[in-house]
Structure formats: C-alpha cells, structure tokens
Amino acid sequence: MDIVKKHHRVALSMRRLQPIVLVAMLSVVLCACGYAFFYLKHDPLLTDLGQRLQGMSPQHPLGTDHLGRDTFTRLLLGGQQTLGYSLLALGTALLLGIPFGLLAGYRRGWVDRIFVRISNGFLAFPDTIVAIVLSGLLGAGIGNLVMAIVIVKWVNYARLVRSIVLGEAEKDYIRIARTNGLPSGTIMRRHLLPHVIGHVLVMASLDLGKIILLISSFSYIGLGTQPPLPEWGAMLNDARPYFQSRPELMLFPGIAIVITVLLANMLGDMLRDRFDVKKDDWSREVPS
C-alpha cells in the first residue's frame, strides 16, 4: 500500500513539474528566437566568403555556413521566422475555424450546408498537396505559404468545432438558455465555447508541430522563405551539399525542428489535461 501511495505521489509531482519544465523550455526557445536581433554580434545576412564552412570556435559557437554566415545567429533568426509564421498561420486558422464551426453547428440551415460542401471538398485532397498547389498558383514566398496553410487548416478546426456543437446543442441546458432569451451569440460564447476550446487547443498544439514541419519542408524545397532570410528548413537545404564535410550544418537546424515540434506536442498533452475539468479534479487527490 505504501509503495502504491509513494508511487502515486512521485507520479503526481512529475505531473505537476512537467508543465513548468515545458513552459520554461518553450519560453527559452521563444525568447532566444524573439530577441535574436538585439543581442547578437553577427549579422545573420552578412556573407564573408573568407570565413566559409568554419568549425565551432569562440567567435562562431556553431560555426559558419557555405557563405561564411554565423550558423548560431541564423538558427535563432530562422526560429523567429519558423515559429512566427507557424503561429500566425495557426492563429488565423483558429480565428476563422472556431466561429464558422460554432455557426454551422448551432444555427444549422444554409450556413451549415455550404460549410459541409466546402469541407468535404477539402477532405478529398491531402493537406500537403493542396498547400503545394496553392503556393504554386500564388507564387513562392512565405506570405503565400501562410495563406495556403490557413486555407487548408481552418476547415479542420471548423469541422471539429461543428461536430462538438452538434452534440451539445440538443441538450437541455442549451434549450433552457434559449428559453431564457439568451441571444445566439451569447449562447455560443458562454455555453458552447467552453466545450470546444479544450479540444481545439489540443488539436492546435499538435498542429503547431505539423505546421512547423510544413513551413520547414516547403522552405526546404524553395517554396517558403526566400533567401537570404534564414529558415530552419531552408538552412537544411543550404547545408545539403556540404553534408559530407560539415554534417553539423544540417544537424543543428534539424535538432531545432525536432525539439520545437516535441515541445509543441507535449504542450498539447498538457492543455488536454488542463481543460478536462473532471480529470483535473482527479489528479489533485492522493488516494488514502
């Protein structure tokens, strides 16, 4: 019995510690990338062919790339680009998807019918293909890539929100709110949004990882960030020809991508626990 109790207590303290560690790590990544411009001594865009493909040294902690630019500086600026645009794309998709899903699920009628047609259309194609076609049509560039990602992703959120709302809207408490004369907007905001937000945030944080990968892989094939701006995927691509001599040039952006995606996924798990009212309650108690 004691062992079970002790084990539970250890597990519990791990559960409590995990979010703190996670948030700390994530904010380190964000701060490092966010403040890159202010404290770095090297210009990430300045080429210096005399210094190309240098190894690690006190001047260049992670060495230099094939044009003599400081890798560390570029890694941080690249993170700024990758994370910034991922969050921008994700945020826009959420702002579009949640209200649309709420409307379609709650009001039904023509809004819903139009929405279902559109989303079925999008479902017929894989995300990546649509994004490639769109950025091919709109032209290469990070702005168009973000737009393509938003167009592909918002439907998923709207579908998720719609399906949850469809289930909830028939319940008695919504009926009571309606007979109480609450306007539809208030019902959606006050009664339906709390049901939706947890699921949406979990999906969003899992998607954040996917979007980071998507932006990186599009930059890798040259459809995303354009040179000379650094981006983790583009850096991987730049380093490809020198993989034999300087493998770390590919390793560093790769590790950065892996860590960030992992952190985003862990954030998703944490948010799921946080928004589950019932589970939250359970984890606070130690069985006696």
Added chain:
Amino acid sequence: MSVLQVEHLYKTYHSYPSHIGWRNERKAKSVEGARFGWLGRWFKQSSEQTGVTALDDISFQLQQGECLGLVGESGSGKSTLARCLLGIESADRGRIVLAGEELGGQSQSEHQLRQQRRHIQIVFQNPTAALNPKLTIRQSLLDPYREYRHQLDLNYFRADREDRFARQLMEAVELPTALLDRYPHQLSGGQRQRVTIARAISIEPKLVVLDEPTASLDVISQAAILQLLAQLKQELGLSYLFISHDLAAVCQLSDRIMVMKEGQIVDRCLRHELFEQERHAYTQELVSIF
C-alpha cells in the same frame, strides 16, 4: 389574476423529419410543399394524413399562486404542451396568453418575445443535462440573471451584487454556499436538481413549468424536492404547472389536477376530488394503478 391562459391549442407532428426548435419548425412547414414539388402532390396529401396529433383542443387557465398538476401516460402530449409554452416549439393553432400578453403573436418583435420569456422558467427531469458541465454552479445560476439584469424587478431576492445574489439563491434551495464554485459532476443528483430550481426561481418568474422534476431522483430526494417546491411557492408566490406521471407527487403539490390522454384533456378536478367515484373512466384507471 390569471397567469397563464391557453385557448384551443392544436399541434400535429407530421411524418417528415423535423428538428426540434422554433426556427426549424416553421421552416419544415414551408419545406413541406416545396420538397415534393410536381412529382408528388399525392405524397403531400398522404403525409398530412399520417400526422400524429400531440395536442387536440387544449384550453385551461392557471391562476397566480396556484399549482396545476398535469398527469397522463407517456406520449399523451404533456411535454409537447410544455415545449409550446416555452416557445421551443410552436403550436399549429390556438392562443397562449402569458401574464396578460399573447405569446408568439404576429406583431411581436424579438425584444418583446425576450421580455415575455422572463415570466416563464422550466425545471427539466434530468438535472445532469440541464446544467452545462463546463460551467461552475455559480455561472449556471447567474445565467438568466445576467441576461435580464436591467429589466428585473425582484421582490424576494436582492440582486445588487452577483456574489450575494448567488448565495441567497443557494440558501433559498438549502444548499451550502461552498458548492458555488464546484462543477455539476461534483454534486449529487438531488443537489443538482436544487441548483436547476434555484436557477429557475432566480429571476422570480410568474410561472415555473416543472417537467417531471422528481422522476430521476431517489425516494428521499423526491420528498425533499417536493417539500422545497411547496415552500418556495409559498414564499415567492409562484405558480406551477406540474407535469408528472407520478400521481402521488402531483397530489402532494397541486391545487387542481388535469388528466391528459392522446392530446386531449379528458378530466379536470380539484386535488381532493381525484379519488371520487364520478371521475372519468381513464382517471379512475390511473388511480387504481396508483
């Protein structure tokens, strides 16, 4: 003074699928003609014939401070009547006059409709479904109040501060105020039903529709809830429309009793007359089973 007056209410459910809701109900009617088009005038004809009559010429009055019991077996149209009163569904024909104003009149604006809805509140059978599981008890309780805050004229409760108001409500239904910040799943069934009752009386409506409020509770909680309802009726001067198939509960609380069968009111009587010999045959049958 009569709080509620229902005159010649008719309602038929057609065989086409329609979602419950006053918006869709109206739409379904207009769709009926259009959907079949030139192809099947016959079908339209037949669909009208296969409708189920849920309410058939219902008329009654409900006085201020009175509790009117409505009994009948499942499917007799009791809950349909409640839904029509609440405006969740609309009747085909007939008039509902609530607190002196006709409900759902043609000239009514959205604003007037909302004004009127504050006079009527409902307590459903299942308190678990009637409370939003993601909101705390406090939030659920204050929901109607926040909507009508500026139009309220409260006699019994004082609503100057939200916190004090919520506490008063909890005290009125004899719940500890410590439960205010809990979630519904942390409360027992009886406690949850008390919360829904507190919410229903919070804006001091003229009429509370009780749609089988004790059906999902155990015997002891049932008795306690009935006692509480009787007490609140006394203190706040509420009127109840008490819908139930539990004759014992209805007898305990109601002043008058109506018996419904297949959409019609087949019998009406005062409480103490229910067991007399000259009652309608169906009433006698119900009483004998009970």
